[in-house]
Structures are given as C-alpha cells and as structure tokens.
Amino acid sequence: MNWKDKTIFIGDNLHIMRGMNSASVDLIYLDPPFNSNRNYAAPIGSKAAGAAFKDTWTLSDIDQAEHGELAEQAPSLHTVIQAAREAHGKGMQSYLIMMSTRLLEMGRILKDTGSIYLHCDPTASHYLKLVMDSIFGNRNFRNEIIWKRTAAHNDSAVYGSVHDIILYYSISDSFARNEQYQSYSDEYLKRYKHVADDGRRFLDRDLTAGSLSGGGYEYEWNGITKVWRCPFRTM
Numbered sequence: 001m002n003w004k005d006k007t008i009f010i011g012d013n014l015h016i017m018r019g020m021n022s023a024s025v026d027l028i029y030l031d032p033p034f035n036s037n038r039n040y041a042a043p044i045g046s047k048a049a050g051a052a053f054k055d056t057w058t059l060s061d062i063d064q065a066e067h068g069e070l071a072e073q074a075p076s077l078h079t080v081i082q083a084a085r086e087a088h089g090k091g092m093q094s095y096l097i098m099m100s101t102r103l104l105e106m107g108r109i110l111k112d113t114g115s116i117y118l119h120c121d122p123t124a125s126h127y128l129k130l131v132m133d134s135i136f137g138n139r140n141f142r143n144e145i146i147w148k149r150t151a152a153h154n155d156s157a158v159y160g161s162v163h164d165i166i167l168y169y170s171i172s173d174s175f176a177r178n179e180q181y182q183s184y185s186d187e188y189l190k191r192y193k194h195v196a197d198d199g200r201r202f203l204d205r206d207l208t209a210g211s212l213s214g215g216g217y218e219y220e221w222n223g224i225t226k227v228w229r230c231p232f233r234t235m
Ligand SMILES: C[S@@+](CC[C@H](N)C(=O)[O-])C[C@H]1O[C@@H](n2cnc3c(N)ncnc32)[C@H](O)[C@@H]1O
Pocket: 011, 012, 013, 014, 031, 032, 033, 034, 052, 053
C-alpha cells in the first residue's frame, strides 16, 4: 500500500486514485455530483461559504481522451454510455463518462474483499446501475438502498420526490461484512413475556400457520401433521 491510512486528499479524485496501488482499499462510499443540472454554492455565512461545485455536464467538461480510453478499456461500458446518450442526451453521456473513468479506478483500487456504496438519486440512478453492472458485474450487485431524505410533501403535478438511492456492490463473493447489532427495544422485549431457565425469552402463542400469508412448514409433530410457523429444526 503506497498511501497512508486516515489521509484526507484534496484535489481531483481521478488523479489521486491513479496514484494509488491496486487492491489497497477496503471500502468506498461516494457522494458524487448527481447530474442534477444545477450549480451549488454553500450558503453565505456557513462554515463552508465560498465552496461551490458545478453539477451541469457537457461534452466540453470531459477529457475526450478519457472517452476514447473507455472504448478500448471497457467496451461494454462504452456501449452503455452510448445508449444513455440515445435515451437521455449528451448531458447524461458527459456525466457518465466523468463517473465511469473514476468508477473504473475504484474497481482497480478496491481489494478482493472490498465493497462500494454509490450514493445517487433518480436523475441518473438507472444509468449508473448499468455502469456499475458493467464495471463490477451484475453478480456482485448486493442491494439498492432507498434512503428517505425528507418527509412526505407535495410536488406539483407529480408524486412527492423524497428519496435518494445507494447502489451497493462488492468486488467478489468473498466480501467483508461486519454485521452491526443493537439492543432490542423495550417494546419488542415486552412481546416475549416468558423467560426460560437459561435466560432465553419465548412466546407461547399458537404455532400453527394456517392463517399466515406466505405459508409455513408442513411436517408431523407429536403425531399431528400440519403447516407450522417454524421449521422442524427449531420446533
Ligand atoms: C453531492 S456533493 C457531496 C457533498 C458532501 N458529501 C457533503 O455532504 O457535504 C459532491 C461533491 O463532489 C465534489 N467533486 C466533484 N467532482 C470531484 C472530483 N473529480 N474529485 C473530487 N471531488 C469532486 C464536489 O466538489 C462536491 O463537493
């Protein structure tokens, strides 16, 4: 690894990533421009005042050499980007070229056990899904996470637009995943009134699954064959 852990790099991430060793990163979360067709400036008076970034994309923003490189380096990605141009226009094409050159580098610097979370919104999420499938492989698509950003509200003439999207991919099947746990809520614990001698809590309700939607497990238990709520193993 030719870079130091816990470093903040400042500058265009493409050049920074190109200087990083392959397979040296565990996890990437990116919150890039969304192709929102707006330009952003931090509010005057805020700590970030003066900071700005442009989120409108035209072919003149794109290094044409990069576009040519994509055709050679990743032909399926190039086809996807051409299709986006047909379906959506040159702005989407330019945006996807900018994203793809960087996402290819991210694929290179991630370890075999690594994962990537791409934060986007419905403006480009469906095109980015195709880009991500081309780079990381559809088999490595793990989740589309829907992040409800705001409370319900009315947008004129359409349903309220309230969510962002996070596309989660791994590099391979052997991706690292550190399961997170939190304590049960009191309300949940109250549903399990009984406590066994070993401290484990349990319910004493009807274990037949006749009225459950989605079915249950059919087997014989104590001479009675029925559809039960739990598998034989845990009965
Ligand atoms: C959607 S904003 C993310 C904001 C940030 N996550 C936050 O919550 O404040 C996208 C950011 O990406 C930055 N950006 C755009 N192109 C970049 C590039 N090539 N390299 C590094 N940063 C870039 C922009 O300056 C902008 O700050």
